Amino acid sequence: MKPSRIEHIGIAVKSIEESRKYYEEVLGLECYKIEEVADQKVKTAFFRIGDTKIELLESTDAEGTIAKFIEKKGPGIHHIAYAVDHVDEALAETEAKGIQLIDKKGRKGADNLTIGFLHPKSTEGVLTELCSQ
Ligand code: ZN
Numbered sequence: 289m290k291p292s293r294i295e296h297i298g299i300a301v302k303s304i305e306e307s308r309k310y311y312e313e314v315l316g317l318e319c320y321k322i323e324e325v326a327d328q329k330v331k332t333a334f335f336r337i338g339d340t341k342i343e344l345l346e347s348t349d350a351e352g353t354i355a356k357f358i359e360k361k362g363p364g365i366h367h368i369a370y371a372v373d374h375v376d377e378a379l380a381e382t383e384a385k386g387i388q389l390i391d392k393k394g395r396k397g398a399d400n401l402t403i404g405f406l407h408p409k410s411t412e413g414v415l416t417e418l419c420s421q
Pocket of ligand 1: 296297298343367369417
């Protein structure tokens with residue numbers, strides 16, 4: 289597995305409505321999609337920047353992982369997502385190298401991606417997402 293690029297950077301925010309102002313008014317980026325992912329208890333907002341994207345994540349549930357992340361660490365960078373050809377193959381290959389997986393198989397993520405997460409305990413402290421179209 290060799291990722292081709294950083295697909296997006298996921299950023300935990302308390303409120304997309306509030307936080308998007310910085311990305312739009314200060315950085316001048318355009319939000320091209322807002323999407324709720326019910327099973328992950330998040331609302332997402334996407335901004336394209338060159339070959340990559342910023343994904344803002346707002347919890348839709350006080351018990352959701354983003355709500356808990358913000359409670360513990362405050363708003364900020366939540367994960368880095370790498371583009372790979374095949375998520376399932378990349379997950380299997382990564383696991384074979386001793387990395388602890390959060391997802392054994394790819395699942396449907398926001399913005400039409402198939403995604404799988406690696407555990408930050410075995411990725412040098414960075415929650416890592418692998419994704420493909
Ligand atoms: Zn993501």
